[in-house]
Amino acid sequence: MKKYFVFFLLSGATIAQAQQLAPLTVQKIMRDPKWMGTSPSNYRWSANSKTVFFSWNPENKEKDQPYKVSVLTNKPETTEDNAAEKAAETNYxxxxxxxxxxxxxxxxxxxxxxxxxxxxxxxxxxxxxxxxxxxxxxxxxxxxxxxxxxxxxxxxxxxxxTNFVKGKRPGPGAPGSTPGSTAPSVQDTWLRNEQTDLFDIIKKRNKQGPRGGFNGGGPRRAFGGADASQRVMKPVYLDDKFLSAIVVSPDGKYVSYRLTTPTTNHNTIVPNYVTASGYTEDIPGRSKVGENLNVSETFIYNTDKDSVYTVKTAQIPGIKDLPDYVKDYPKELEERTKKNEDRKVSLGAPIWNETGSTAVIVADAQDNKDLWILKLDAATGSVSIIDRQRDEAWIGGPGIGRGIQWIDNNRFYFQSEATGYSHLYTFNVATGEKKQLTSGKWEVQRVDLSKDKTTFYISANKEHPGITHFYKLSVNGGDLVQITSMKGGNEITMSPDEKWIAINYSYMDKPWELYIQPNKPGAKAVQITKSTSAEFDSYKWRQPDLVSFKNRYGADVYARVYPATKPHPNKPAVVFVHGAGYLQNVHYWWSQYFREYMFNNLLADNGYTVIDIDYTASSGYGRDHRTGIYRNMGGKDLTDQVDGVKMLVEKYGVNPKHVGLYGGSYGGFITLMGMFKEPEVFSAGAALRSVTDWAHYNHGYTANILNEPFNDPDAYKRSSPIYYADKLKGDLVMLHGMVDVNVHFQDIVRLSQRLIELGKDNWELAVYPVEDHGFVEPSSWTDEYKRIFKLFETTLKK
CATH class of the missing domain: 2.40.10 (Thrombin, subunit H)
Known part of the structure; x- marks a missing residue:
């Protein structure tokens, strides 16, 4: 029997019957998140564009259940587990x-x-x-x-x-080597003589010569003689390299592929102490920044000529250019200038136009200072420049280097931060014209081309850095037409016929829900699901003040402020620092830091004013904001927190002598830097799963921002909390999972030893034996935040 759900019926209980959430406690908000209700997810359209399939759990079952909703009825109902797969559009x-x-x-x-x-x-x-x-x-x-x-x-x-063959090319005389290509070994000669002595047929065919079918006793090619029409393909031996990115040109003439030489690195080990076996077990970990990187080459196989050649990266303009930071190290600059070596690059697979007349290829410098879009001459492997993006910090930003697609046989589109914000461009290979289609102090965050290739569908934060909307734009340029209208977060899944959009929508105090809307401007979005529990709805969650202030460098910094309901006499304040560095948390949609959002409500209920800042290096604000921490983590990203406190003092009346801060991962790192470098500003801090020394973090993230420890040691020393631990004055609590495979437990142990050796006694470390970087167990979350709350209660309210 199909089950239909009326929006106000939630988990079989009405709000009147539900347990009241207020007053908030750590124990209440850190429970298994199912208590809040479970938002829908995993949206998929049917092939006929009439039905949206999704996962949902309105009855609070053990796991999410499959649901569907028709655009004709807008009523969600349960469905079979495999119904979505049966109805889905085949991926032709x-x-x-x-x-x-x-x-x-x-x-x-x-x-x-x-x-x-x-x-x-x-x-x-x-x-x-x-x-x-x-x-x-x-x-x-x-x-x-x-x-x-x-x-x-x-x-x-x-x-x-193609004839790719695993392993190494056979040496002289080895099995599989070409007969007659090298002098026969003693063993080969002995075997041939034995064959001739034993078999009359060998003697007979040896006399007939090559046309007799055995070619001097070699392998027989065909009964009665060699087949002159047989096609012999040159083998391409892979050696010990990895084969990937095989692409055949649309005319079938060229096959491009990549061969990667693996490298050996010293990987770390994470001990796991709480195990079923009772023994300590080792978890294989990542390597550290500065690791040896895999080296790859891109080749082209010409099927007509049965020949192989490399794509000529030496022809890339600026391939020898050194980054500016090397000037800080004169000896290294002299050595690298003298060597005059090409920088290592990674090439993407060729992107061909429809007829196969032209291909473009993206090249990334291994130091991530350059990204090139190149025109490929497949007949020779030569390349020529179409577009070069150079950043002395590092190449990044939404859509950069990804999603390149041909509009027609002459034009393709791409994104660039050339103006300081990621915007949409087209390039015409016939005329050489590069055309910018969007502009302004906002970011194009996602681009999709319509099936008829006449329209771009764009997600962007044009209205406000903290609001995403869905737009359409002609491939020839013109006005950007807004399709969604709800203020907040709008994540779009479009129907196959492009007539409908499923919207994953949320607001600051309202978790994600499914809406359906016709794909046209001004159309109404209809809410399909209502997921929050009656207990969750019983509390009036805050819509924090979304404000901006000028930092000391004159840049706009955005923040959420949770004013205290009834400020404590000390008028204390707490700064929450989001993680990941390049992440946005000051916006009008539901935060991925939902536990911290609820904890900030709890703090405001208890007399604290709370601020949550999109500090320098957060996403959503363009290139200068993104790269503002280059070679100095704990620089502008930290002073933004200090400037935010100054704003709280001036506009919200907080007491500057009673300010604490907390955060996890990158937020934990900033907390440590705040406690060490700004001890007069922050009197208490809780640092969760913190990086304490960037030389011990991974390569992909860290090398972009700080280069490599052996190339730029000053940047690492400048940016790592462990070098500032002697400046600690306030009360510090550190909290870390012992099986953290991202920021290793070793990180916090090393800092603890440093604090011991410095004789500091105003700190403590709480460890969580079964937790990875992202905590899972409600008991761990509860213990962690009870300690954080106790820290602020016993220090900021003194």
């Missing part, structure tokens, strides 16, 4: 006029004719075939194992396009 790879489609099922390739509505199976093998697509002439190419194959749909002839 289409030919140029979309009359034919290919898809993979069970490791085999299937073909569908949309005119005749007939399906046929193209392969039926033990090996998996994947990556099937049409060439421009409607032939089909696909990958089987490490090799590419081409199927002529008119003749059914199957042709192997």
């Amino acid at each position: 790879a289409y030919n140029k006029d979309k009359s034919l489609g290919l898809y993979e099922k069970g490791g085999d390739i299937y073909f569908y004719n949309f005119k005749t509505k007939k399906e046929s199976r193209l392969t039926n093998t033990v090996d998996r075939e994947n990556g099937a697509r049409f060439l421009y002439n409607n032939d089909v190419v696909f990958q089987r194992g490490d090799n590419m194959f081409q199927l002529n749909m008119a003749t059914n002839e199957l042709k192997q396009l």
Whole structure:
């Protein structure tokens, strides 16, 4: 029987019957989050664009259940587990006029004719075939194992396009080596002589010579003689390298691929103490910043000439350019200038236009100071510049280097931070024209091209840094047309026919819910789900003040402020510092830090004014904000917290002598830096899962911001709390999971030893034996935040 749900019925209880949440306590808000209600997720449209499938749990069951809603009724109902898969649009790879489609099922390739509505199976093998697509002439190419194959749909002839062979090229005389290519070994000669002595047929065919079919006793090619029409493909030996990114050009002439040489690094180990076996068990960990990076090369195989050549990265403009920071190290600058070496780059797979006449390829410098979009001459492997993005800090920002797609045979689109904000551009390879389609002090956060390739669909924060809306824009440029209208967060899943949008929407005090709206401006969005529990709804959650202030450098900094309900006589304040560094938490949608949001409400109920700042390096504010911590973490990102406190003193009347701060991960790092570098501002701090020494964090994140420890040691010393521990004055609580595979427990242990050696006694460390970086157990969350609350109660209210 189908189950329908009226919005005000939640978990079988009305608000009147529900337990009242107020007053807030740590124990209440740190329970299993199911007590709040579970938001819908995992939205998928049916192929006919009439139904949205999603996961939801309004009855508070053990796990989410499958649901669906029709755009005709807007009533959610339970459905079968596999109903979404049955109704989903097949992920076809289409030919140029979309009359034919290919898809993979069970490791085999299937073909569908949309005119005749007939399906046929193209392969039926033990090996998996994947990556099937049409060439421009409607032939089909696909990958089987490490090799590419081409199927002529008119003749059914199957042709192997590549001959990649695992392992090393055979040496002279080794099994598999070409007969006659090298002098035979003593063993080869002995075996040949034995064959001749034993078998008359060998003697006979030796006399007949090469045309007799054995070619001097070598391997027989065909009964009765060699087949002159047999195609012999040159083997491409992979050695010990990894093969990836195989792409066949639309005309079938070229196959590009990447070979990566793996490197060996000293990986870390995370001990796990609470185990089922009773023994301490080691968890293999990551390597640390400054690790040896894999080296890859991109090659092109010319199928007509049966030849292989590399893409010529030495031709990239600026390939030898050194980053500016090297000037701070004269000896290194002299050595690197003398060597005059090409920088290492990583090449993406070629992106071909429809006919195969042109390909572009993206190159990233391994030091992440440059990103190039290059035009590839596949016949020679040569490249020429289309666009270069250079950043002396590091290349980044939404959409940068990703999502490049052809609009037509001459134009493709891409994103660039050239203006200081990530915006949308097109480039015409026929005319050389680069055209900027969007502009302003806001970011294009996501771009999708319509199926007819006439319209861009864009998610952007044009209205306000903390509001996302959905827009459309002609591929030729023009006015940006807003489609969504609800203030807050709007995450879009579009129907296959592009007539409807499923909106995952939330507001500051309202968790995510599903809405459905016609895909046109001014249309009304209809709420489909109501997920929060009656207990959650019984408390009046705050909509914090969303404010901005000028920091000491004159830049706008945005913040959320939770004014105290009844300020304590000491008028204390607490700063919450979000994690991840490049993340946004000052916005009008429901925070991913929902526990901290509730804790900030609890603090405000208990007389604290709380501020949550999108400090320098947070996302959503453009290039200068993003890179403002380059070579100095704990610089502007920390002074923004101090300037935010100054604003609280001036506008919210807090007492500057009673200010604390807390945060996790990057927020824990800033907390430590605040307690060490700004002891006159912060009298108490709680640092959760904190980085204490950036030389011990991972490469991908850290090397962008601080370069590498052996190349830029000053940046690491300047940015690591462990070097400032002697400045600690206030009360510090550190909290860390012992099986943290992201920020290792070793980090906090090293800082603890430093504090011991410095003779500091106003700190404590709470450890959580079963927790990774992101805590899971409600008991751990509860213990953690009870300690944080106690710290503030016993210090800031003195």
